[in-house]
Amino acid sequence: MRRSIFLKTLGSYRTAILGWGLGMGLLMLVVVSAYDSAVGSVSAKDKQAFLLAFQSIGWLWDFPKALSSTGGYATAKYSFFVALVAIWGLLAGTRLLRGEEESGQLDMLLSMPRSRARVAVEKVSALLVALLLIGAFIGLFAFAGVSTVKTLRFSFAAAMEEGLMISLLAASIASIGLFVSQFTRHRGSAAGITGGLFALAFVLNSIGLVSPQNEWVGRLSPVYYFRISKPLVEDYGMNWGAAGILVVFVVVFAGAAAVLFLSRDVGSVIPVVPAGVSLPGGHLAAPQSGWSLRSLASRAIAIELPRAFWWAVGLGAFFTVFTAITRQLQLNLLDDFKGTIYEPIFKAMAGGSSASGNAFFLNLLISYIPLLVAAMAVTQVNGWERTEAEGQLDLVLATPQTRAKAMLARIGAAALGIVFVVAVAFGAILLAAARASLTLDTGNLAQAVLGSAPWGLIVLAAGFLLATWIRRSLLVTVLSILLAATYGIQLAGAAAGWPDAVQGLALFHYYGSPMINGLDWTAVGVILGVTVVLTALAVWRFAAKDIGRWTFLPGLRLPRRRQRQAALAQ
Amino acid sequence: MCRPSGRLESQDGMAVIITTQNLTKRYGRSRGIQDVTLAVEEGEIFGFLGPNGAGKTTTIRLLMGLLRPSSGSASIGGHDVWTDSVAVKRLVGYLPSDPQLDPDLTGGQLIDYFGHLRGGVDQAYVKQLVDRFELDTRKRFRDYSRGNKQKVGIVQAFMHKPKLLVLDEATSGLDPLNQQEFNKLLFETRSAGGTVFLSSHILPEVEEVCSHVGIIRDGELIRVDTVASLRDLRQHEVTMTFPQPVSTDVFTSLAGVHSVTADGDTVKVIVSGDLGPIVKAAADHNATNLTTHEPSLEDVFLRYYNGAHTTPEAAHA
Numbered sequence: 001m002r003r004s005i006f007l008k009t010l011g012s013y014r015t016a017i018l019g020w021g022l023g024m025g026l027l028m029l030v031v032v033s034a035y036d037s038a039v040g041s042v043s044a045k046d047k048q049a050f051l052l053a054f055q056s057i058g059w060l061w062d063f064p065k066a067l068s069s070t071g072g073y074a075t076a077k078y079s080f081f082v083a084l085v086a087i088w089g090l091l092a093g094t095r096l097l098r099g100e101e102e103s104g105q106l107d108m109l110l111s112m113p114r115s116r117a118r119v120a121v122e123k124v125s126a127l128l129v130a131l132l133l134i135g136a137f138i139g140l141f142a143f144a145g146v147s148t149v150k151t152l153r154f155s156f157a158a159a160m161e162e163g164l165m166i167s168l169l170a171a172s173i174a175s176i177g178l179f180v181s182q183f184t185r186h187r188g189s190a191a192g193i194t195g196g197l198f199a200l201a202f203v204l205n206s207i208g209l210v211s212p213q214n215e216w217v218g219r220l221s222p223v224y225y226f227r228i229s230k231p232l233v234e235d236y237g238m239n240w241g242a243a244g245i246l247v248v249f250v251v252v253f254a255g256a257a258a259v260l261f262l263s264r265d266v267g268s269v270i271p272v273v274p275a276g277v278s279l280p281g282g283h284l285a286a287p288q289s290g291w292s293l294r295s296l297a298s299r300a301i302a303i304e305l306p307r308a309f310w311w312a313v314g315l316g317a318f319f320t321v322f323t324a325i326t327r328q329l330q331l332n333l334l335d336d337f338k339g340t341i342y343e344p345i346f347k348a349m350a351g352g353s354s355a356s357g358n359a360f361f362l363n364l365l366i367s368y369i370p371l372l373v374a375a376m377a378v379t380q381v382n383g384w385e386r387t388e389a390e391g392q393l394d395l396v397l398a399t400p401q402t403r404a405k406a407m408l409a410r411i412g413a414a415a416l417g418i419v420f421v422v423a424v425a426f427g428a429i430l431l432a433a434a435r436a437s438l439t440l441d442t443g444n445l446a447q448a449v450l451g452s453a454p455w456g457l458i459v460l461a462a463g464f465l466l467a468t469w470i471r472r473s474l475l476v477t478v479l480s481i482l483l484a485a486t487y488g489i490q491l492a493g494a495a496a497g498w499p500d501a502v503q504g505l506a507l508f509h510y511y512g513s514p515m516i517n518g519l520d521w522t523a524v525g526v527i528l529g530v531t532v533v534l535t536a537l538a539v540w541r542f543a544a545k546d547i548g549r550w551t552f553l554p555g556l557r558l559p560r561r562r563q564r565q566a567a568l569a570q
Numbered sequence: 571m572c573r574p575s576g577r578l579e580s581q582d583g584m585a586v587i588i589t590t591q592n593l594t595k596r597y598g599r600s601r602g603i604q605d606v607t608l609a610v611e612e613g614e615i616f617g618f619l620g621p622n623g624a625g626k627t628t629t630i631r632l633l634m635g636l637l638r639p640s641s642g643s644a645s646i647g648g649h650d651v652w653t654d655s656v657a658v659k660r661l662v663g664y665l666p667s668d669p670q671l672d673p674d675l676t677g678g679q680l681i682d683y684f685g686h687l688r689g690g691v692d693q694a695y696v697k698q699l700v701d702r703f704e705l706d707t708r709k710r711f712r713d714y715s716r717g718n719k720q721k722v723g724i725v726q727a728f729m730h731k732p733k734l735l736v737l738d739e740a741t742s743g744l745d746p747l748n749q750q751e752f753n754k755l756l757f758e759t760r761s762a763g764g765t766v767f768l769s770s771h772i773l774p775e776v777e778e779v780c781s782h783v784g785i786i787r788d789g790e791l792i793r794v795d796t797v798a799s800l801r802d803l804r805q806h807e808v809t810m811t812f813p814q815p816v817s818t819d820v821f822t823s824l825a826g827v828h829s830v831t832a833d834g835d836t837v838k839v840i841v842s843g844d845l846g847p848i849v850k851a852a853a854d855h856n857a858t859n860l861t862t863h864e865p866s867l868e869d870v871f872l873r874y875y876n877g878a879h880t881t882p883e884a885a886h887a
Contacts, residue, residue: 185712293675293683303672391670395726398634398664399687400656547636549597 005109005119009126013092015477017130020088021137023481024081028138030492031077032145035070037497070146071154071232075162077491080368082166082226083198084484085138089131089170090198091476093177094190096123097257101267102187110266120258127174128250131167139163142232154232161231161238168246169226173198175253176222182260183270188383192310199314203321210325210332222249296396296406300413304380308417311376312424319365319425323432326361327352355439356516362429362440363515366448369425370511371487373418373456378479380414381463385472393547403543411464411535418456425449441515448514454527455511459483461534468541471550584611587734587765588633592642595628602628603789605642610767610782615760617780617797618769625789626769627667630738633767634664646734663732667739667769669723671711677722678707684726691730699725702751716743728755735759735766741775753779808839810852811859820851 097120100106109119143159176197181190201221208218218224225246229239260270292302330350337343349357384407387393396406426449433440463479470478490506492498503509510523545551588610595602603625610616620626631637633644635655643650649657671680681700685691700707703721711719720743727735735756741749756766756779770776776783777797785793805828816837818830826843841848845862852860 290682293679294686296687299683391666391668392672394631394634394636394666395664395669395671395684395723396687397636398659398662399684400659400689401687402656544638546638547631549637551598 004122005114006122006126009096009123010129013126013130016088016092017133017137019477019481020085021134023484024085024134025137025141027081027484027488028074028078029141029145030488032070032074032142033148034492035073035149069234070149071158071230071234074142074145075230075232080487081484082169083202084480085131085134085166086170086173086198087195088134089127089174090177090194091191092127092130093174094181094187094194096127096174096178096181097261098181098184098190099187106266116262117258120261124175124178124254124258128171131171131174132164134170135163135165135167136160137163138166154234158231158238161229165226165229165231165238165243165246168243168250169222172222172246172249172253173201175250175257179253179257179260182257182264183272185269192307196310196314199318203318206325207321210328222246225249296401296409297412300409301416303383303410304413304417307376307379307383308420311417312421315369315372315421315425316428320428320432322365323362323429323438324436326358326438327436329361330357352436352438355441358433358438358440359444359515362445363448363513366429366445366515367511367513369422369449369452370455370508371483373422373452374459374483374507376418376421377414377456377460377463378476378483380417380460381467381479382472382476384410384414384464385467385475388467388548389472391548397547404539407464407539407542408535411460411538414460415457418453418460422450422453422456444515444518447519451514451519451524452511454524454531455507458507458527458531458534461531461538465534465538465541468538468545469550584613586610587612588616588644588646588767590629590633590642590644593629593632593639593644594641595632595637596640601625601789602640603632603786603791606786606789606791607642608784608791608794610765612765613760613763614782615756615766615768615780617776617783618767618786619771619773619776619783620769620786621771624771624786626771626786627738628789629786630666630736630767630769633736634662635659661733663727663730663735665720665723665727665735665737665740667742669719671719671722673712674710676708676710677705677714677718677725680711680722681707681725681729685729688730695731696725696729699728702755703748717745717748720744721748724752724755728759731762731764733764735764735768737766737768739769739771741770741772749775805840805842806845806862806864808841808845808848808852808860808862810837810839810857811835812837812852812855812857816855820855821848824848824851 097106100109106119110116139160139162142154142162143156146153146159173194177190177194180194180197181187184190184193201223204221205218205223205227208215208221208224211217225239225242228236229242230236231238264270292298327350330346330352334343334346334350337346348354349360352358393406397403426446429445429449430440430442432438459479462482463475466478467475486505486507489498489502490509493503493506493509510520510527512520512523586609588608590606590608593606594604606625606629618626618629628637632639633646633651635651635658638652643652645651646658647661649655649661651658675683681696685693685696703724705718705721705725709718711722714722720740724740727737741752744752756768759766766779768776768780780797782794782796784791812835815832815835818832818837821827821830821837821839824841824847826841827848828840828842830840831838839848849860
């Protein structure tokens with residue numbers, strides 16, 4: 001696997017291909033094979049409620065019809081996980097060149113008798129092949145899942161086409177990440193900006209959907225081209241034109257990134273603004289003022305501040321847009337279901353004055369908040385682990401500060417960041433609702449948004465604990481798989497009627513629907529209690545571990561790829 | 571300033587600041603260090619020599635409480651380095667071999683930050699250190715060259731005037747002028763009563779500044795001695811070419827010769843000490859070419875500790 005840069009790069013993705021391919025594939029299998037029990041055997045009343053909820057989500061994806069088919073059900077249920085595959089592409093795309101420049105690996109590679117263009121092409125090709133293989137796994141598992149369903153099946157070709165569309169969406173986001181990374185000095189900054197652009201792509205797609213006169217806005221987004229091709233849904237099928245446009249996205253952004261890479265110094269950036277001009281808010285990226293240098297706690301806050309700021313901006317903008325379009329969404333649905341049994345239901349909800357109707361709609365999106373703050377917590381844990389893996393903690397811990405203090409300072413700053421982000425999201429929804437004259441139960445909204453923080457905090461604490469055992473290259477994958485698994489259990493468990501004991505493993509299951517029913521305070525109390533225990537364990541473990549080394553169990557070490565540990569072993 | 575819990579003394583009555591007792595670190599299957607026992611007296615510059623991968627950094631990271639001993643113990647100033655690490659770190663200034671710091675902060679901000687973490691430092695002395703090494707404190711850490719990163723590390727290690735300096739490959743990346751300045755700083759530290767524990771794989775560097783040395787190889791401390799005693803380790807490899815083959819007996823009896831090998835008209839001699847007799851003997855036999863080179867420390871170690879080494883006396887015998 002090391003005979004060429006292409007094979008070496010592809011080889012470095014083997015864990016990701018297997019992990020993400022099998023993981024996302026298994027999720028698809030669970031979703032598809034749960035179809036019969038979810039749609040085919042529940043009571044008529046439940047089925048109506050189920051369809052109603054799903055029509056609404058499905059509407060955001062533009063397929064109000066055919067949701068009751070296996071393909072429609074799978075497409076709607078799996079839509080969220082498509083974003084996870086794209087996020088892996090985003091991370092890999094930003095790391096492809098910039099990450100290796102940061103670590104100095106690219107200097108060595110470019111000292112070999114190969115042109116820069118060839119290096120770039122081979123590396124990009126390897127990433128694209130890796131994404132296609134992940135998509136192929138998803139397609140194969142989708143077909144395996146549908147083989148267990150009694151009726152309304154989709155074909156093998158349709159399953160593989162679905163996998164291809166997921167790969168192409170992820171590849172287009174990866175190529176945007178690769179392009180953005182030509183303008184940033186750090187891989188992390190490129191990932192953050194690309195993540196924001198990805199969120200914007202969803203918003204543009206939704207604006208184009210909800211507002212027909214602004215349909216062209218949606219066409220600017222790669223998500224739009226993914227959405228209009230639905231290989232699993234019979235009424236839509238594979239749209240090869242849309243697939244072609246996603247290929248164009250990949251070629252244009254990856255090609256532009258390669259051109260910029262060829263024209264600049266290795267390790268430098270393409271300047272975004274003329275020399276001497278500073279962007280507003282730029283100081284947030286690197287705190288210069290003395291306040292942040294006074295203690296471990298102030299330094300930790302300064303480190304977490306830019307991350308919290310950008311997450312707050314992203315989530316605030318996302319929820320502002322969706323709150324603002326809620327009334328339009330209700331009217332569109334009313335129009336769509338005129339003359340059906342759902343018309344009276346939508347009629348009662350439409351107009352913006354029904355607090356329960358508005359809560360029902362907003363709940364569909366706000367129910368993702370715990371997952372989003374959990375994702376933010378994963379990035380915070382990754383940041384902490386990086387400081388240790390890169391050796392930045394060595395000198396800090398050579399001062400008369402305890403290890404416990406060093407870790408608690410960072411956990412505290414990260415927790416403050418999470419609270420700040422949900423507070424901004426809450427304020428954004430309140431403001432947007434007021435501007436759109438949308439009546440909301442503020443108490444329930446506060447519980448739903450502010451009350452999501454404990455889900456971020458428990459993931460944060462669990463992540464800091466895991467970070468004492470698992471080194472960085474595996475940590476994010478392990479945490480992501482755990483989050484996807486708990487979400488998958490919730491998704492499939494409820495639909496398939498799995499035993500309570502199994503469904504109880506789903507962390508997000510305890511969040512419920514607070515926009516409608518309020519929070520389960522007992523669950524919140526338990527989660528906060530577990531968070532405190534996990535934090536204490538993390539601090540205890542950190543105080544006893546070797547800095548810069550990770551031992552999963554005494555005497556057993558996970559396979560290592562990074563040379564740092566070898567260097568430290570000297 | 572924290573007082574040592576118990577003053578230790580060496581056999582010659584000097585106070586001991588670092589002691590390790592059967593200090594061992596195992597990394598699963600890979601080797602760390604094994605049963606390292608040593609004592610470093612206050613006021614000395616102790617060189618810790620060894621080839622790459624010998625266990626120098628592992629020993630230093632154990633002393634700094636960054637690694638937990640698998641067995642054995644170590645103490646600094648009477649404090650156990652693991653259980654009482656905060657007290658230890660009040661006494662110590664530490665410089666890792668490749669200092670990694672927050673890349674977004676400038677050198678000045680980093681020095682400021684570490685000053686705060688140490689509870690405040692003498693700013694005039696910090697400025698003096700910065701000036702001596704001509705460090706531009708306005709640059710971000712990520713923009714520094716290798717040598718300038720090392721300078722930031724040196725300033726933060728010395729700025730609180732620690733009782734003990736633990737320095738791991740401290741001069742790597744420094745240019746000769748700054749190396750000289752650094753050596754001066756070490757001597758000043760010793761004159762002020764401070765102690766330096768300096769790891770290196772560069773023999774001349776250790777010879778220049780250290781009074782005592784410990785040699786570690788394959789994780790085991792194989793020798794602790796004065797620098798003067800260490801000089802017998804220094805060897806030269808002399809290669810001579812003659813118009814016709816010359817008997818090896820001509821050289822084996824000369825002082826300091828460890829080994830002699832002949833290959834046709836070329837003779838190779840490993841010798842320590844004065845080269846005069848070798849040169850004279852070569853001239854007596856009309857040598858047409860003579861080259862010498864000092865073997866690397868690793869070569870010396872390999873030769874010395876793999877049995878190839880024979881003492882001059884043995885060679886003479």
